[in-house]
Amino acid sequence: MSLLGFCEWLDSTRWSTAIHESLWGYPLIEATHVWTLALFVGFAALLDLRLLGVALRGVPVSEVARRLLPWTRAGFVIMVATGVLLFYAIPVRSYQNVFFRLKIILLVLAGLNAFLFHAGIFKRVAAWDAQIPPPPRARFAGAASLVLWATIIFAGRMIAYNWFDCDRQPQPAWVNWAAGCVLEEPGG
Amino acid sequence: MNLLPFFEWCETTALGEMVRSSLWLFPVIEAFHLVGFAVLGGVVLLMDLRLLGLVMRTQPAAQVERDARPWLLGSLSVMVVSGVLLFLSEAVKCYYSFPFRVKIVSLFLAVIFTWTLHRKVASRDDRSIGPIRGRVVGLVSLVLWGLVAWGGRWIGFSG
Numbered sequence: 001m002s003l004l005g006f007c008e009w010l011d012s013t014r015w016s017t018a019i020h021e022s023l024w025g026y027p028l029i030e031a032t033h034v035w036t037l038a039l040f041v042g043f044a045a046l047l048d049l050r051l052l053g054v055a056l057r058g059v060p061v062s063e064v065a066r067r068l069l070p071w072t073r074a075g076f077v078i079m080v081a082t083g084v085l086l087f088y089a090i091p092v093r094s095y096q097n098v099f100f101r102l103k104i105i106l107l108v109l110a111g112l113n114a115f116l117f118h119a120g121i122f123k124r125v126a127a128w129d130a131q132i133p134p135p136p137r138a139r140f141a142g143a144a145s146l147v148l149w150a151t152i153i154f155a156g157r158m159i160a161y162n163w164f165d166c167d168r169q170p171q172p173a174w175v176n177w178a179a180g181c182v183l184e185e186p187g188g
Numbered sequence: 189m190n191l192l193p194f195f196e197w198c199e200t201t202a203l204g205e206m207v208r209s210s211l212w213l214f215p216v217i218e219a220f221h222l223v224g225f226a227v228l229g230g231v232v233l234l235m236d237l238r239l240l241g242l243v244m245r246t247q248p249a250a251q252v253e254r255d256a257r258p259w260l261l262g263s264l265s266v267m268v269v270s271g272v273l274l275f276l277s278e279a280v281k282c283y284y285s286f287p288f289r290v291k292i293v294s295l296f297l298a299v300i301f302t303w304t305l306h307r308k309v310a311s312r313d314d315r316s317i318g319p320i321r322g323r324v325v326g327l328v329s330l331v332l333w334g335l336v337a338w339g340g341r342w343i344g345f346s347g
């Protein structure tokens with residue numbers, strides 16, 4: 001089954017329609033997704049700013065990470081859970097949305113950046129825990145994370161707008177390609 | 189006092205017209221507003237959860253407060269500037285919006301509270317704050333800022 005076929009199947013399930021058409025369910029899930037930005041991105045940003053050496057300078061990096069990461073992880077779980085539900089409620093349109101696709105790519109990059117940081121320079125944090133400014137690789141990880149999460153918020157917000165939706169034709173060829181639109185044959 | 193004429197005037201300002209007539213400006217300003225929210229929300233959570241004794245317990249509340257304050261001011265500035273632009277483009281809708289009224293009143297209270305009592309209590313050393321006092325201040329702050337966030341999200345759902 002293709003991804004599009006899978007999304008169409010999701011769309012046909014009863015709960016997808018129930019969430020999409022609910023008076024309070026969908027807005028509440030969406031609001032929770034947005035509010036959790038404060039916990040998840042907010043705390044991640046504080047750690048990033050510490051890695052850049054511009055916030056919480058008096059607290060060792062390992063201490064900031066140890067204290068904030070459990071909260072960040074909890075925030076991440078809420079983000080993923082509400083995000084999956086939002087996708088599940090409107091699967092086909094989301095799948096064929098350029099901003100949704102961009103967001104997924106950026107999320108993978110943000111995950112990669114976090115993985116490389118934790119598997120790399122953070123393993124030797126004891127050697128630079130209180131150093132201001134922190135080593136270049138730590139600063140790079142912090143800066144990359146800040147830029148990625150800000151762009152992810154941008155892309156996420158834009159999913160709501162239908163400028164490039166497949167049912168709004170004609171679109172430039174690159175938009176239809178990026179969104180994976182299935183177009184009828186000309187004249188067909 | 190009837191404020192409706194003032195809100196109507198807000199919509200006719202050059203900035204209001206500019207945001208409203210553009211396809212891209214409103215969404216882009218909204219996105220900046222959201223990025224500001226992530227940082228402001230993070231800072232408020234950090235300061236208040238510290239006062240509640242739930243996070244960064246090994247650091248004095250006064251130090252957490254002092255370190256976080258420039259970021260509080262910075263992110264609040266981003267939110268206010270972007271928020272005013274969004275407001276100018278749809279002031280009359282906001283005038284009739286209950287969530288908008290809740291948001292403005294609680295924002296006013298939250299800012300005053302944060303820069304007076306909250307600051308005074310949090311900048312003392314831990315032992316002189318006392319367990320109850322710090323917790324009450326942290327909780328009141330969370331409720332006030334929480335109402336601001338609730339109103340903000342719900343303006344978009346109404347109408």
